[in-house]
Amino acid sequence: MTTKPINLLSEEQLAAILSGKTGSFHGGIHPPENKQQSNQNAIEDAGIPPFLVIGIEHKGHIPELLVNVGDPVLKGQALSKVYGAMVVQHASSSGIVSAIEKRTDLHPSGLPILSIVIETDGLDRSIAYNKFSDYQSQATPILIEAVQNAGIIGLGGAGFPSHLKLSHSESTKLLIINAVECEPYITADDRLMQEYGDEIITGINVLQHMLKPELTVIAIEDNKPEAIAALNFALHKSQQTNILIRSIPTRYPSGSEKQLIEIITGQQTPIGKHPTELGVVMHNVGTVFAIKEAIIDSKPLVSRIVTITGDAFHKKGNVSVRIGTPIQYLLDKYKFNAGVSQKLIIGGPLMGFSINHGDVPVTKTCNCILAPSLQEAPEAPAEMPCIRCAECAHVCPAELLPQQLLWYAKGKDQQKLEEYNLASCIECGACAFVCPSSIPLVEYYRVAKAEISSAEQQAKKTEIARIRFENRNARLQQAKLARQAKHKEAAAKRQQQLKEQNGGEDLIAAALARAQAKKQAPGTDSSENKSIAIDLKKDAVAAAIARAKAKKAAADSRQKNTGDNREDAVAAAVARAKAKKAAADSRQNDAGDDRKNAVAAAVARAKAKKSAADSRQNDAGDDRKDAAVARAKAKKAANTDSCENNKTTDPRKDAVAAAVARAKAKKQAKAESKHTKSAEPDNSDVIAAREKRKEQARLHKQQKNQQADSKASGQTDIDNKQAADDTKKARIAAAIAKAKAKKSAQKEQ
Amino acid sequence: MIISIAIAIFTLGILAALFGALLGYSSLRFKVKEDPIVEELDAILPQTQCGQCGYPGCKPYAQAIANGEDINKCPPGGEAVMRKLAERMGIEPQQLQGEKKPKLVAFIHEDLCIGCTKCVQACPVDAIVGSTRQMHTVIGDECTGCELCVAPCPTDCIEMLPIALNTQNWQWKLNVIPCKTDTER
Numbered sequence: 001m002t003t004k005p006i007n008l009l010s011e012e013q014l015a016a017i018l019s020g021k022t023g024s025f026h027g028g029i030h031p032p033e034n035k036q037q038s039n040q041n042a043i044e045d046a047g048i049p050p051f052l053v054i055g056i057e058h059k060g061h062i063p064e065l066l067v068n069v070g071d072p073v074l075k076g077q078a079l080s081k082v083y084g085a086m087v088v089q090h091a092s093s094s095g096i097v098s099a100i101e102k103r104t105d106l107h108p109s110g111l112p113i114l115s116i117v118i119e120t121d122g123l124d125r126s127i128a129y130n131k132f133s134d135y136q137s138q139a140t141p142i143l144i145e146a147v148q149n150a151g152i153i154g155l156g157g158a159g160f161p162s163h164l165k166l167s168h169s170e171s172t173k174l175l176i177i178n179a180v181e182c183e184p185y186i187t188a189d190d191r192l193m194q195e196y197g198d199e200i201i202t203g204i205n206v207l208q209h210m211l212k213p214e215l216t217v218i219a220i221e222d223n224k225p226e227a228i229a230a231l232n233f234a235l236h237k238s239q240q241t242n243i244l245i246r247s248i249p250t251r252y253p254s255g256s257e258k259q260l261i262e263i264i265t266g267q268q269t270p271i272g273k274h275p276t277e278l279g280v281v282m283h284n285v286g287t288v289f290a291i292k293e294a295i296i297d298s299k300p301l302v303s304r305i306v307t308i309t310g311d312a313f314h315k316k317g318n319v320s321v322r323i324g325t326p327i328q329y330l331l332d333k334y335k336f337n338a339g340v341s342q343k344l345i346i347g348g349p350l351m352g353f354s355i356n357h358g359d360v361p362v363t364k365t366c367n368c369i370l371a372p373s374l375q376e377a378p379e380a381p382a383e384m385p386c387i388r389c390a391e392c393a394h395v396c397p398a399e400l401l402p403q404q405l406l407w408y409a410k411g412k413d414q415q416k417l418e419e420y421n422l423a424s425c426i427e428c429g430a431c432a433f434v435c436p437s438s439i440p441l442v443e444y445y446r447v448a449k450a451e452i453s454s455a456e457q458q459a460k461k462t463e464i465a466r467i468r469f470e471n472r473n474a475r476l477q478q479a480k481l482a483r484q485a486k487h488k489e490a491a492a493k494r495q496q497q498l499k500e501q502n503g504g505e506d507l508i509a510a511a512l513a514r515a516q517a518k519k520q521a522p523g524t525d526s527s528e529n530k531s532i533a534i535d536l537k538k539d540a541v542a543a544a545i546a547r548a549k550a551k552k553a554a555a556d557s558r559q560k561n562t563g564d565n566r567e568d569a570v571a572a573a574v575a576r577a578k579a580k581k582a583a584a585d586s587r588q589n590d591a592g593d594d595r596k597n598a599v600a601a602a603v604a605r606a607k608a609k610k611s612a613a614d615s616r617q618n619d620a621g622d623d624r625k626d627a628a629v630a631r632a633k634a635k636k637a638a639n640t641d642s643c644e645n646n647k648t649t650d651p652r653k654d655a656v657a658a659a660v661a662r663a664k665a666k667k668q669a670k671a672e673s674k675h676t677k678s679a680e681p682d683n684s685d686v687i688a689a690r691e692k693r694k695e696q697a698r699l700h701k702q703q704k705n706q707q708a709d710s711k712a713s714g715q716t717d718i719d720n721k722q723a724a725d726d727t728k729k730a731r732i733a734a735a736i737a738k739a740k741a742k743k744s745a746q747k748e749q
Numbered sequence: 750m751i752i753s754i755a756i757a758i759f760t761l762g763i764l765a766a767l768f769g770a771l772l773g774y775s776s777l778r779f780k781v782k783e784d785p786i787v788e789e790l791d792a793i794l795p796q797t798q799c800g801q802c803g804y805p806g807c808k809p810y811a812q813a814i815a816n817g818e819d820i821n822k823c824p825p826g827g828e829a830v831m832r833k834l835a836e837r838m839g840i841e842p843q844q845l846q847g848e849k850k851p852k853l854v855a856f857i858h859e860d861l862c863i864g865c866t867k868c869v870q871a872c873p874v875d876a877i878v879g880s881t882r883q884m885h886t887v888i889g890d891e892c893t894g895c896e897l898c899v900a901p902c903p904t905d906c907i908e909m910l911p912i913a914l915n916t917q918n919w920q921w922k923l924n925v926i927p928c929k930t931d932t933e934r
Contacts, residue, residue, distance in 0.1 A: 060917050109919040446921040454918055465796040465893045468874040469806060 008279040009173045009265060014215050016266070017174070018244065023266030025259040027395040028251040029430045031184050031350065033223060034376075038309040039187035041317040043195055046306075046333065048093050048120050052324035053103050053361040056080050056089050057113040067116065071097045075126040076300050078149070079116050085161050087151045092302035092322035095120040106327075106346060106363045108353035115361070118324070129298040140166075140210050143295060150294035151301045151364075156189075156255070156284030157347065159365040162291065165281055166210050173279035175213035176264055177204060177288055179220045179227065180248065180255035183348030186368045188305040189285045191318040193220070193227035196289055197234030203292030204243060211281055216243045217264055218285070223250045252350065253428040257282050259397050271424055286367075304364060308334045312342060312371035321362045327369060328358030336371055343377060345370040350429040384437035392431035392441060398424045402431040402441050409448040414455060417448055425449075503545060786837070787815050793833045797825045798873035799895030801847065806873060814838065821845050825852075825894070853894040853909035855887045861906030868898035868907060 056063060056079060063083030067073060073091040080089050098119040102112035132138055132146075148163040156178060177200075181189040193200060208216060220228050231245055248254055248263055258269045261280050269275050275282060283291075286305065293299045306321045314335030321330065327344075330336075345352040347368055392402035400421055408416040425445050432441045495508065790811035797807070802822035804810040814820055820834040820843055827849030835842040857868070857877075864882040876892045879885025887898075887907075899907045912918070 060915055105916065107916050108921070109914075109916055111914060111916055111919060113916070443921070450920045454920065457918070461890075461893075462796040464891065465798065465874050466791070466807070468876070468891065469796065469798045469808075472873065472875050473806075 007267075007270065007273075007277050008171065009267065013265060013267070014173060017215060017217065017264060021266070022246070022248065022264065023262050025254070025262040025397050026399045027397045027430060028253065028259075029395050029433050030250070031252055031433060033250070034185045034309075035187050035190070035223065038185070038307050038316045038318060039190050039226075043191050043305055043318045043320055046319040046321040046325060046330060048122055048124055048322065049325045049329040050120060051098065051326070052092055052095070052118040052120060052322060053115045053326060054079060054089050054092070054118065054324040055103070055105050055113045055115045055361065055363065057105075057115075058086050061086065062114055065100065065116070067097050067100075069097050069100055073097060073118060075124055076129070076302055077127050078300070082148060085164060087153055087161050087163070088149050088300070089116075090151055090300040090302050090323075091116075091118055092324050093118070093120045094123050094125040104357075104360050106355070106360045106366055110356060110360075131298045132295065135206060135295050136209055143206075143210050146298075147291060147294055149300070150290070150298075152287060152290045152294055153301075153364050154284055155286035155290060155304055155364060155367070157351070157365055157367060159363075162283065162287055165283065166207070168211070168276050168281060171276065171279050172211040172213045172281050173215070174265065174281075175204075175207060175211055175216040176260060176280060176282040177216065177218040177285055178255060178257070178260060178282050179218055179224075179231075179285040180260060181224070182221060182250070182252045182255035183350055183368075184252075185309050185370050186307050186348050187309075188307045188318050188367050190224045190227050192286060192289060192305055193224070194230045197230040198237065199292050200231065200285060200288055201234045201238050201240070201243070202296060203288035203290075205238075205240075206291055206295045207283060207288060208242070213281070218243065218245045219248055219254075219260055219264060220245065221250045221254065222247045252430065253397055253426065256397065256426050256428060258426070271421060301364060304362075304366070306330070306362060306366055307368040307370075309368065310345075310371035311373035311376050312337055312339060321366075323364055324361045326358065327355070327360050327362060330362070330369060331358045331371075338371075339374055341374065341379065343372060345372070349377065350433065351427065380440070381438045383439050386437055386439060389436060391434045391436065395430045395434050397428060397430060398426055400425060405448075406439065406441055406444055409444040412448075412451065414448075414452050417452065422448060422452070503549075787811050789837060790814050790834060793826075793830055793837065794823060795826045795830060795893075797893040797895045799825055799893070799897060800873075801825065819843060819846075824849055852912055853896070854889050854892045854912055855894070855896070855898055856889075856908050856910045857885055857887055858906040858908065859884050859886065861904045863904055865903060867901040867903065871898045871901045873897060 056065065061083060063080040063086055065080055067077075067079050072094075073079070073096070074094045075091060077091045078088050079091055082088055095118045097116060099117040101115065101117065103115040103117065104110055105113040105115075107113075135143060144163045144166050147166060148161070152162045154160045154162060154165075179189055179193060181187070204216060204218070218231060220231070222228075228245060228247055235243055235245065246264065248260075254260055254263055257275060260282065261275055261278065262268055265278065265280065267278055269280075270277060290301045290304075294301070301323070303320050303322045305318050307318050308330060309316045314337060316334070319330070319334075331344075344355050344358070345368075346355055346366055347353065347370070349370060349372070352368070352370060386403055386406060388403055390403060393400070396402055398421075404420050405417060405422055405425070408420065409422075422445060425442075427442050427445060429442050432439065432443075435441060498508075787808070788811075791808050794807040794811055800806065801824050802810045802813075804813055810818070810822065814834060820838060820840070821831055823830055823834075824845065824847035828845060831845055832842055855877075862879075862884045864879060864884060866879065866881055866885070868885060869877045869879055873895060874891055874893055876888045877885055877898060878888065894909065896909055899909065
């Protein structure tokens with residue numbers, strides 16, 4: 001709806017509508033109308049039931065409530081706040097809120113929804129209504145908000161919130177007032193038009209002010225002549241010329257939105273598009289009346305007209321019912337007399353649904369309660385197989401192929417159902433009405449639609465679950481990386497600290513370097529030398545550091561010692577002072593205080609001793625430290641020495657090399673003995689090779705192996721060649737000998 | 750004779766070298782980073798992330814199927830998903846391991862919850878909210894019914910409940926409505 005409509009009706013098309021040209025839709029049926037049973041009597045008030053049940057939940061959404069259990073409420077008082085596009089619900093009579101709980105909704109599923117139960121007091125006291133002084137001076141958004149706050153939804157049956165349909169003022173060309181009421185039995189709009197013609201015209205004026213259409217058409221089927229006459233009279237009285245009353249031929253389902261647009265304009269609404277695409281807005285005549293009440297009188301929607309009909313009712317007619325009135329109350333009041341296998345239908349016989357008990361409230365979309373006798377609506381005959389007569393396709397107003405849809409609905413082929421535009425099905429029931437096999441086609445389509453929608457919901461949920469799963473994994477991964485980075489940082493910090501502690505030298509790096517050097521040690525001599533040199537240098541550095549440390553420690557200890565000395569001096573001074581004091585005392589007092597003096601002297605001695613001991617201990621500690629450092633140094637030096645030793649001579653490696661060399665020699669010997677019987681003096685070669693290898697024993701192992709291999713193989717090649725040459729020579733010699741022998745033999749002959 | 754054989758060998762050798770170079774180039778130039786079949790298989794799987802297949806989530810299982818794993822290890826997907834997988838992989842349908850249960854939703858009995866956050870960590874789709882020593886609760890709309898939160902709970906306060914029927918998920922099964930027709934009068 002946010003995109004700009006592109007198929008707007010043109011001026012010529014509007015002129016054609018004005019000139020009285022009408023279109024027609026495909027198919028349609030003519031079921032028995034059965035309207036006169038209920039359209040003869042004036043609308044009466046159904047009265048105040050003992051309690052009202054007002055459902056406030058819509059499609060699982062619950063708006064904020066404005067009342068609590070035990071609160072007194074007045075008629076017209078708002079019970080809930082606006083929530084999204086949802087309209088406000090109102091108390092339809094005065095009383096006390098007795099419960100807020102789940103109650104059965106007026107829905108084919110018979111499932112409960114959250115509802116407010118009001119125990120009525122029978123006084124029907126109303127809130128004071130603040131009327132607009134002049135609605136024409138009000139801005140459209142204020143009026144649209146007023147419509148939403150008045151709780152007005154489409155009263156024709158589908159219950160689409162009306163304020164949403166009023167928000168297209170900038171592109172509205174044509175306003176159609178739907179007074180067709182094509183479904184059999186229902187006469188609520190018929191009676192409304194007959195009795196409230198003036199109010200409806202006023203309501204249309206309100207809509208015209210809000211939508212500013214170029215043309216307004218009231219569409220009424222020609223089976224309601226009284227209603228047409230009443231509206232004509234009201235229109236004549238108001239002396240308005242911009243409203244057309246169009247009487248259209250009676251045919252079901254001309255009251256359906258898109259079909260009625262086709263009748264009035266001759267244009268089809270594109271599949272999957274809103275009528276706003278054509279610049280058309282349609283409102284039901286009952287909704288128009290409710291909008292008039294809301295804007296002119298400021299009264300919210302608290303009641304609606306319900307047709308009570310069917311032979312099971314003793315009293316039939318149209319009644320003004322407060323929203324929330326239990327159907328059982330109406331059944332009792334209109335003397336419902338249930339027969340065998342009685343049906344109770346909400347809505348018309350073609351599009352309505354059955355309810356199973358009367359403990360459900362009247363809602364804003366309930367336009368008819370139909371209780372047909374068995375003679376009126378006999379039990380449906382058993383379903384037979386489809387004979388593919390295509391009667392259903394002939395009557396389908398949406399130009400679908402119902403037989404194909406049935407086939408795919410039975411096979412649960414959702415893709416095919418979408419290809420065949422199941423979504424365009426308006427569930428009018430025309431196909432089922434004409435089906436010679438009595439197939440309840442609409443039931444199949446409803447089930448299929450529910451399955452498609454739940455599959456779509458599931459797909460949406462699945463997608464959300466996938467995204468949430470991936471997001472969670474990404475988050476966990478990120479947290480893991482962050483943790484690793486933190487650990488790394490902490491390790492670096494520790495290393496830094498360690499480095500600082502060790503006076504700027506990186507011990508770990510040094511150790512690694514040493515290890516590297518160790519690894520590289522059995523390489524070429526030059527690299528060995530280099531590494532040794534590096535090691536020596538490092539050792540020198542370490543030694544220097546150790547020396548510096550020792551110096552520092554010594555200085556520390558000296559400082560401490562001097563401190564101790566000072567302390568000792570202080571202690572001695574104290575002792576002296578004390579001794580002086582004691583002497584003075586003794587001089588002052590008596591010589592009998594010798595004991596005291598002795599004690600003081602002893603204390604002084606003890607103190608001196610103690611301080612001496614302390615200083616000694618400190619010294620000893622420092623000595624110990626120094627010794628430990630020295631030991632560590634010695635160890636380190638020893639280690640480096642041993643490393644160097646390892647580098648220079650590795651007896652194990654030599655042994656391995658020697659063994660490999662022996663194995664090689666053996667192999668070679670074998671090969672030679674195989675190839676040649678003439679024993680060449682190879683031993684000397686082998687010995688030479690061994691000596692050679694021993695010389696190169698300190699070289700890298702692999703390198704050496706390769707070398708040895710190549711050498712050995714070269715040796716064997718040479719041997720082979722020699723052997724081959726020998727045999728050749730021998731053969732040649734033999735041949736020559738033979739030839740000579742032959743020759744000599746010939747000579748002899 | 751020998752010349753013609755040599756010509757043939759030479760020609761074929763040239764051709765082989767040419768095509769080899771072409772294939773080598775295109776394998777580098779048109780390299781597919783990730784196997785698109787994994788994405789497609791992942792889209793078929795029900796995304797409950799329950800791990801009943803033995804893999805830590807639907808995507809790893811999709812990867813495993815692409816590498817030749819059995820397609821019958823997804824009980825939440827049931828027969829329908831298995832058949833779709835078979836169709837996509839071009840293999841025979843297999844007998845489903847385990848049986849498809851009706852979809853459940855986790856519910857925390859809040860008076861028993863001690864706020865240990867173990868279920869929060871177990872939930873593969875972050876559908877449980879709560880923090881340490883605070884009561885936890887399940888976001889019903891986001892719960893996939895994988896039951897992974899049930900086992901870690903030290904107080905056994907998590908229960909798997911069937912999804913409540915409402916007017917949105919009602920399937921127009923008119924024959925299952927409890928009937929109470931008023932026929933006394």
